[in-house]
Amino acid sequence: xxxxxxxxxxxxxTTVAEAFELVTSMKKRLNRLSGVERVLCPPFISLVPVKExxxxxxxxxxxxxxxxxRSGAFxxxxxxxxxxxxxxxxxxxxxxxxARFGDTDEIVNKKLKAALAFGLAPIVCVGETLEQNEGxxxxxxxxxxxxxxxxxxxxxxxxxxxxxxxxxxxxGKAARGDxxxxxxxxxxxxxxxxxxxxxxxxxxxxYGGSVTASNIAEFISQPDVDGALVGGASLKAEEFLSIVExxxxxxxx
Ligand code: 13P
Numbered sequence: 001x002x003x004x005x006x007x008x009x010x011x012x013x014t015t016v017a018e019a020f021e022l023v024t025s026m027k028k029r030l031n032r033l034s035g036v037e038r039v040l041c042p043p044f045i046s047l048v049p050v051k052e053x054x055x056x057x058x059x060x061x062x063x064x065x066x067x068x069x070r071s072g073a074f075x076x077x078x079x080x081x082x083x084x085x086x087x088x089x090x091x092x093x094x095x096x097x098x099a100r101f102g103d104t105d106e107i108v109n110k111k112l113k114a115a116l117a118f119g120l121a122p123i124v125c126v127g128e129t130l131e132q133n134e135g136x137x138x139x140x141x142x143x144x145x146x147x148x149x150x151x152x153x154x155x156x157x158x159x160x161x162x163x164x165x166x167x168x169x170x171x172g173k174a175a176r177g178d179x180x181x182x183x184x185x186x187x188x189x190x191x192x193x194x195x196x197x198x199x200x201x202x203x204x205x206x207y208g209g210s211v212t213a214s215n216i217a218e219f220i221s222q223p224d225v226d227g228a229l230v231g232g233a234s235l236k237a238e239e240f241l242s243i244v245e246x247x248x249x250x251x252x253x
Contacts, residue, residue: 168209
């Protein structure tokens with residue numbers, strides 16, 4: 001049994017006061033749920049205030065990125081040691097970081113190793129561009145990204161994978177449930193190949209890309225989809241709560 005995990009990626013949205021208010025408004029209902037892991041990933045400067053808000057609840061905290069060195073002259077960066085004091089999770093290799101901030105497969109691999117070394121639970125993002133999708137390269141791209149992320153990691157340790165087709169992110173044009181499920185199966189296959197069938201069957205894999213309260217059921221009712229990584233819809237309390245509540249309900253039946 002894989003416990004579903006729904007994560008809110010606020011991206012570069014919300015001031016400290018706004019993040020505080022948003023999380024405060026969702027806390028009670030989020031905490032009430034069981035059978036689904038709930039992770040909030042606000043911007044770095046809101047991690048500590050949000051941690052205070054969710055103290056004593058079962059809600060988890062995640063960062064949106066990190067550097068892989070433990071400390072040193074890396075102006076502007078945040079290290080795994082710092083995050084491990086505060087967070088449960090860290091999102092790695094988000095396509096926005098790959099496209100805009102130079103996160104290559106090699107860097108994602110270094111970050112994954114660092115997160116695991118310091119006890120952070122990683123959410124590793126993979127996904128193809130529209131061009132790759134239309135060119136029939138999806139499977140090849142996904143296999144390559146998964147293989148590269150785990151390069152040199154000899155045993156599988158609890159890592160969440162997020163399948164986020166780039167063409168579906170922030171576009172309002174989500175993938176179909178069956179499309180997402182098919183690619184997620186490919187990811188299970190890639191992990192089985194690397195670490196054995198057990199890893200492929202137990203790894204939790206989310207779908208991300210224009211997830212809303214209106215389409216979450218389509219994804220979550222797929223057998224291989226274990227949750228969602230939610231961007232824009234996580235900034236609206238009612239909408240995000242509905243996504244998490246629907247996930248808990250569908251996966252418990
Ligand atoms: P949207 O839900 O806004 O499409 O963003 C998805 C995403 O990138 C989550 O990490």
